[in-house]
Amino acid sequence: MSNVVIVGVQWGDEGKGKFVDLLAQEIDYVVRFQGGNNAGHTVIVDGKKAALHLVPSGILHEGKICLIGNGVVLDPVVFVEELDTLIGQGVDVSPNRLKISSKTHLIMPYHKVLDKARENKLEKGQKIGTTGRGIGPCYEDKVGRVGVRASDLADPDLLKAKIAAALKEKNVLFTALYGIDALAVDAVFDEVMAVAPRIIPHLTDVSSELEQAWNEGKSVLFEGAQGIHLDIDHGTYPFVTSSNTVSGNAAAGSGVGPNKLDRIIGILKAYTTRVGEGPFPTELNDATGELLRTSGGEFGVTTGRPRRCGWQDIPVLRESARLNGLTDVALTKLDVLSYMDEIPICARYELNGQETDAFPFPAVLPDAKPVMTAMPGWKCDISGVRKWEDLPEAARNYV
Numbered sequence: 001m002s003n004v005v006i007v008g009v010q011w012g013d014e015g016k017g018k019f020v021d022l023l024a025q026e027i028d029y030v031v032r033f034q035g036g037n038n039a040g041h042t043v044i045v046d047g048k049k050a051a052l053h054l055v056p057s058g059i060l061h062e063g064k065i066c067l068i069g070n071g072v073v074l075d076p077v078v079f080v081e082e083l084d085t086l087i088g089q090g091v092d093v094s095p096n097r098l099k100i101s102s103k104t105h106l107i108m109p110y111h112k113v114l115d116k117a118r119e120n121k122l123e124k125g126q127k128i129g130t131t132g133r134g135i136g137p138c139y140e141d142k143v144g145r146v147g148v149r150a151s152d153l154a155d156p157d158l159l160k161a162k163i164a165a166a167l168k169e170k171n172v173l174f175t176a177l178y179g180i181d182a183l184a185v186d187a188v189f190d191e192v193m194a195v196a197p198r199i200i201p202h203l204t205d206v207s208s209e210l211e212q213a214w215n216e217g218k219s220v221l222f223e224g225a226q227g228i229h230l231d232i233d234h235g236t237y238p239f240v241t242s243s244n245t246v247s248g249n250a251a252a253g254s255g256v257g258p259n260k261l262d263r264i265i266g267i268l269k270a271y272t273t274r275v276g277e278g279p280f281p282t283e284l285n286d287a288t289g290e291l292l293r294t295s296g297g298e299f300g301v302t303t304g305r306p307r308r309c310g311w312q313d314i315p316v317l318r319e320s321a322r323l324n325g326l327t328d329v330a331l332t333k334l335d336v337l338s339y340m341d342e343i344p345i346c347a348r349y350e351l352n353g354q355e356t357d358a359f360p361f362p363a364v365l366p367d368a369k370p371v372m373t374a375m376p377g378w379k380c381d382i383s384g385v386r387k388w389e390d391l392p393e394a395a396r397n398y399v
């Protein structure tokens, strides 16, 4: 099989893990290229159920090599916890099949403190609703050229100097602005050094690993996290995550040329969900939304938060197709809608008295009105259907 990128085309939680899992049978390498443990994938292989946040979903398939690229932000403590869970389940997580780029930035204890302190301080309406995992502050330090990289774990003096420099600034924020305790350099250093010996053996040059893989005729799957409308540039800014979630970042975030990305598969749910704050024009804030949430089991894997639920938004999907260069799409959770007589979808938007096919820019989104149409439902259980022809006509029309 050729090389494949998997991305979510809504606001995350589209079921990406399931497709990585399905395709993992046919590929040799699985690479994560952005995000961190803000992601959450539940995968079940051979009766083993695992909630993965950082380790690529391919790890549960014997013989697959899993790589964490330079574009990821890695919490070393969480990584080691995930390793231990997997080891407890009898999964092979040895350094020859689970590798981390030396260039990957580390989420430090102070990033997590800052993420939560900031969110607490923001007024309602301004809160982002982050996962509190330190993702944003870690990417800030990376772009600000003061971040800690995985390779620094092997140089304790450099690591300590970086922590001291970071805390010089961050402790001022903690005490003077947020009214919380300062962190001690030694405590942070000790916490990170305690897990360093578990991480160092996994460090490698991911870009060269991939080149070698291709020289041997192997195929690679790039596993995206979050969704396109959470992209730092293209999403509903500022209610977004702090990385580029678009398919193009699969190249930059793992150190390969864009010509290596053969197929781009966009994963979407049959309806829409979102966790955290931010615009969501087709959201249902009523009993209909509650029914959709319980029918679809829409509760977060990472934070346990109930997901906001609403109807399918075609302009959102149209924009995603353009931003990613989608070659394929995969639809999940169609069976969840089987109870419905009619299924509303947002076909386009009305803005200033005019209809548009485009998803409106965030600044004018509050003034835009979704133009809804309703598709007939199919009212029968389709969860066992395995072939397109066996789907009821109404379900095929909806797709």
Ligand code: IMO
Residues within 6 Å of the ligand: 008, 011, 012, 013, 014, 038, 039, 040, 041, 128, 129, 130, 131, 132, 133, 134, 135, 136, 224, 225, 226, 227, 230, 239, 240, 241, 242, 275, 276, 277
């Ligand atoms: P997967 O990979 C859904 C959301 C958060 C918040 C915003 C910013 O499981 O689809 P962050 O902690 O990243 O700074 O939070 O992004 N968010 C996700 N929503 N699925 C995810 O990942 C998400 N990762 C982050 O809820 O609104």
Ligand code: MG
Residues within 6 Å of the ligand: 012, 013, 039, 040, 041, 301, 302
């Ligand atoms: Mg998730």
